[in-house]
Amino acid sequence: MDTEEYLKPKVKRKKKKILGDDSRVITRPHIPDGAHRIPKIIQRIVDLPDRTAEGLLEEIMLDFSERHKDIKSVFERHLNAVKDYVPPNVVLSETKKALIGAYFTMEYSIESAALFNPSIVLHPDQSRLDKRSMRFIMSLRATGEGHVSSIVFRSGILDEHNTFLLDPISAYVETPDIQLNPAYDRHLFQLKLHEMEVCNEVTAHLVDQLPEEFTYNELKERIEALRAEPVFSEVRQNETFDIMYWLANSNYELNFRPEHRISERVIFPVSENESRGIEDARFVQFFDDNGEFTYYATYTAYNGFRILPQLIETKDFVKFRIITLNGQAVQNKGMALFPRKIDGRYVMLSRQDGENNHIMFSDNIHFWQESEIIQEPTRPWEFIQIGNCGSPLETDEGWIVLTHGVGPMREYCIGAMLLDLENPAKIIARLDEPLLTPREEEREGYVPNVVYTCGAILHNGDLVIPYAMSDLISGIATVGVSELIGCMH
Secondary structure, three states: OOHHHOOOOOOEEOOOOEOOOOOOEEEEEOOOOOOOHHHHHHHHHHOOOHHHHHHHHHHHHHHHHHHOOOHHHHHHHHHHHHHHHOOOOOOOOHHHHHHHHHHOEEEEEOOOOEEEEEEEEEOOOOOOOOOOOEEEEEEEEEEOHHHOEEEEEEEEEEOOOOOEEEOOOOOOOEOOEEEEOOEEEHHHHHHHHHHOOOOOHHHHHHHHHOOOEEEHHHHHHHHHHHHHOOOOOHHHHHHHHHHHHHHHOOOEEEEOOOOOOHHHEEEOOOOHHHOOEEEEEEEEEEEOOOOOEEEEEEEEEEOOOOEEEEEEEEOOOOEEEEEEOEOOOOOOOOOEEOOOOEOOEEEEEEOOOOOOEEEEEEOOOOEOOOEEEEEOOOOHHHOOEEEEOOOOEEEOOEEEEEEEEEOHHHOEEEEEEEEOOOOOOOEEEEOOOOOEOOOHHHOOOOOOOEEEOOOOEEEOOEEEEEEEEOOOEEEEEEEEHHHHHHOOO
16 A cells, blocks of 8 residues: 555553652562671660660651651551561660661652553442543552562543543552461472473472372472572572572462552562562453453563563452463463453453564463464564564454554654454454654653554543653553544555
């Protein structure tokens, strides 16, 4: 087709920008390198005169109590993390207990570096709204010191004109209570180790000693017994132990308090496999055969060396289950779940090879064994790679899928294609040119020349696209659904 014949849909960029707020901080344990330093620090606090300790704590409370809802409980929690280093003959006053907790606490600004790669879903509560308005929840990748990523949330209303009315953002940020998954299936655990290409004589030795269903503590006992009396090379053993702990720690539950506003909740890295961040969550409201819905999100856990695809499950954005995705077909980034089953099976888009768009089908949402390529880079703006930009959106004409393409100068653009409703492995049509390319004012950031999204939503005949600008801030764009599909070929 000649360039002159190409019809490009009109995209409207909203003036509203979604910016990070470096005043939004969480508390984290602050444990210095080298455990030998911990008792020294504690002893210095123990040796303080009582009056000095009281004055110091009063000053700390004055400076920090207004920045957190319950700073005393934080100090108590972090005191418990180092309590074994307190000399056994020392009886601590309440003041010095709090001081020890304070010295082993730090603030972390979760959004200080960037707020980007958003996805958006329908809020579970759609009551008390004006006609043709919709309440939404938006997830974003927040990045702070050390480029560690977490998931934060915003909420608001899209009115009948698709104007974004964001709810006030809380000054507080709360981390959840963490519940580690108490039991594991031995067979599934072994399969995942195999998929991670770490099955060896060490894993075989340990797994053979475990019952069919084992707890985290049972795994730890077997590992520590082998560490105490090595059977294999200690280097080999220790490398394997790290990976097995990494996998075991990847399944857990998070529980927020219902009274916490959605903007106060942050999913911050918990396990070692997430130590360098939780990346690019793609949320979708999934409806089962009975019309009941669950929110799922795929994300990438990263520890600086290895990635691990994970799945989030929630009904209410208060309680979250974090589960490892399993199978040969979940070995890379960028997976996006369809919002319902098709022909009785779960369906997911993916990018196993880092280059092409794949599709997968499964009878079990947690297991994905095979994939097939449905789209390869064919346009100059995507010659490097293509992938999805969030879960497909259902229309009468087909599934709208936003895609990303990487072209010259590592420029990321957003495209779109249409998949058959009943056979989503079939592409009906696609845009020949990008829907969104970085404008001049969108090119500067942590990663230049990038526009990217992790999920859009349909509302009042428009496709509403929250999108990131160069891994720094986020904006919002809209395009008419009929016009978009009409421009596809």
